[in-house]
Amino acid sequence: MTTLTITRRNRLILSVSASMLALAPLVSPVGRSSVASTLDCFVQTVDAVAKFPCRIVNNIRHFSLDRLDPTCPQCF
DSSP: HHHHHHHHHHHHHHHHHHHHHHHHHTTTTHHHHHHHHHHHHHHHHHHHHHHHHHHHHHHTTTGGGGGGGGTTTOOO
């Protein structure tokens, strides 16, 4: 019975501590700015990953073998 009480108490302390650590950055202005910039970076990364296949297809369409020709005057 005492082991069960200690385990529950430890679990409560751990969950409260984890909650406080998760919310700690939102208390200070620097923390809020950091969280906002991280979320913005995450959104930009997700957007870039979503557009990546379309960029590959567009670049392949505009690729010309003339660029590989060393005698081509447009290459210089």
